[in-house]
Structure formats: C-alpha cells, structure tokens
Amino acid sequence: MMPKMIPAGYMAKRVERKPDWLKNDQVEDVFSVSNCISDDFAYLPDYFKNNGYWFYDSPEIIKALATEHDLHLEGTKMFYYEVYEYQCYEDDPEWESFEPYDSSITNVKTPANKVLEGFDVVSFSQHNPPECSYLSCNGMAETIKVNRHCLIETFEEAKLLLSQCAFKDCEPGPCRIFAVYSVPDC
Numbered sequence: 001m002m003p004k005m006i007p008a009g010y011m012a013k014r015v016e017r018k019p020d021w022l023k024n025d026q027v028e029d030v031f032s033v034s035n036c037i038s039d040d041f042a043y044l045p046d047y048f049k050n051n052g053y054w055f056y057d058s059p060e061i062i063k064a065l066a067t068e069h070d071l072h073l074e075g076t077k078m079f080y081y082e083v084y085e086y087q088c089y090e091d092d093p094e095w096e097s098f099e100p101y102d103s104s105i106t107n108v109k110t111p112a113n114k115v116l117e118g119f120d121v122v123s124f125s126q127h128n129p130p131e132c133s134y135l136s137c138n139g140m141a142e143t144i145k146v147n148r149h150c151l152i153e154t155f156e157e158a159k160l161l162l163s164q165c166a167f168k169d170c171e172p173g174p175c176r177i178f179a180v181y182s183v184p185d186c
Contacts, residue, residue, distance in 0.1 A: 002155055005082035005179055007108035009055025012041040012062050012076040012186075018150070024141045031149035032133035033081060033120045033178045041066065041076050051108065052100025054129040055081060058109040059186045078186035080111050082179040084155070087124070089173035090134070093163040098174070101128055114181035118151025119158040122178060123171040130178075131171060138170040151180055 016038045018027040030037045042065065049061055056062050059078055066073045086095040100106050123131040135141045136150045144152070144161060152158045158177045161167065167175065 002179075004085045006053075006085055007110055008053040008081040008083040008178065009051050009057055009106070009108050010059050010062060010183070011055050011079050011081070012059075012066075012073055013079060014039045014041070014075055015077050022136065022139060022141060022150075024146065024150075026148060027141055027146060027150045028148040029150070030136045031079070031117050031120075031151055031180050031182075032136045033122045033130045033180065034133040034137055035130070036132055036137040041073055042069070042071050050104060051106040052102065052104040053081075053083065053106060054101065054104075055108075057107050059111075059183065078183040080114050080181040080183050082181070084159075084177040087174040087176045088162055090123070090162075090167040090170050090175055091165055091173075093165060096174075098127075098176070111181070111183050111185070113185050114183055117149050117180045117182055118147050118153055119155055120151055120178045120180055121158055121162065121167060121175050123173055123175050125172040125174070127174075134167045134170045134175070138167070140167060140170065149180075155179070 121134045
C-alpha cells in the first residue's frame with residue numbers, strides 16, 4: 001500500500017540513455033529526479049517560478065517559461081513527482097518530517113493521466129533543489145535492483161533500502177523518496 005505522498009510538481013527533462021560507466025544491463029535510460037544525468041529543461045533559480053519543492057505547479061508554467069525565455073522543450077519528457085512526507089539521512093534511518101521551501105507558494109495541479117515509472121531516492125543536503133539520485137549519480141544501480149529507467153520498482157523497496165542504510169557513503173542527506181510519473185498528455 002502506498003503511503004502518504006505529497007504532490008511535489010512537474011519537470012521537463014532531457015532523458016539520457018544509460019551512461020557507459022553505469023554497469024547495469026537492465027538500465028536503458030535515466031528517469032532520475034536529479035539534474036545530474038538527465039538535465040532539466042532549464043536551471044530553476046534563473047526563473048523563480050518554482051514551487052516550494054523546487055519543481056513547477058503545472059506543465060503550463062513550464063510551457064509559458066519556455067515561450068517567454070526562448071527555451072526549447074523539443075526532446076524533453078514531462079514528469080510529475082510526488083514525495084514521501086518524511087525524510088531521513090543516508091547513514092541514519094530515523095525518519096523526520098520536512099516542509100517545502102517557505103518563500104515559494106506551492107499549489108500543484110495533479111495530472112489527469114500519469115504513469116508510475118518507479119521511485120527515486122534523492123539527496124537534499126542544501127534543503128532546496130534536488131541534488132543527487134543515489135541510484136544513478138552515485139552508481140548504486142550497479143548493486144541495487146532497479147528497473148529499465150534506473151528507478152526502484154516499489155516504495156516499500158526504497159524505504160527498506162534507506163532503513164538498512166544501503167546508501168551510506170553516498171552523497172550526504174537528508175534524502176527523500178520520490179514517486180516518478182511520466183505524463184503522457186504533455
């Protein structure tokens with residue numbers, strides 16, 4: 001059963017094929033939340049339209065930004081994210097609540113159609129934009145079972161891995177679990 005997940009927002013990303021250095025034959029491409037391998041369509045702080053989770057409240061905001069600033073969305077894929085209501089550290093499985101960045105209004109429009117692609121575990125040591133995905137950026141997909149998009153199949157697996165400190169010695173936390181959805185109508 002899926003726990004309480006909070007609508008976090010949208011991002012258009014340029015999805016990359018699996019990098020050669022990532023030794024996992026199952027992975028075809030990288031749908032990670034982080035901007036390390038599959039780039040976001042733009043650098044968030046440049047436009048100040050992001051919400052408190054450092055995403056966008058709707059695909060329309062992304063499209064308007066692209067038009068206004070002559071940013072190209074060709075070749076991007078639209079994602080919608082939900083985040084688990086608690087976070088923990090990569091070396092300490094004590095769960096704690098967190099709040100969105102307080103100077104940004106968050107009013108996420110839930111998509112009518114979404115396809116769950118899997119779950120990502122992402123570091124937030126600066127407590128603002130998503131930093132690194134432990135699975136792709138830190139190469140943990142070489143030892144942890146992931147799907148073809150370099151994501152964990154279930155929330156329960158992601159939470160269990162964090163509870164077992166499977167990401168110890170990766171990027172510093174806190175870290176959060178994200179449900180990663182593709183949005184086919186965008």
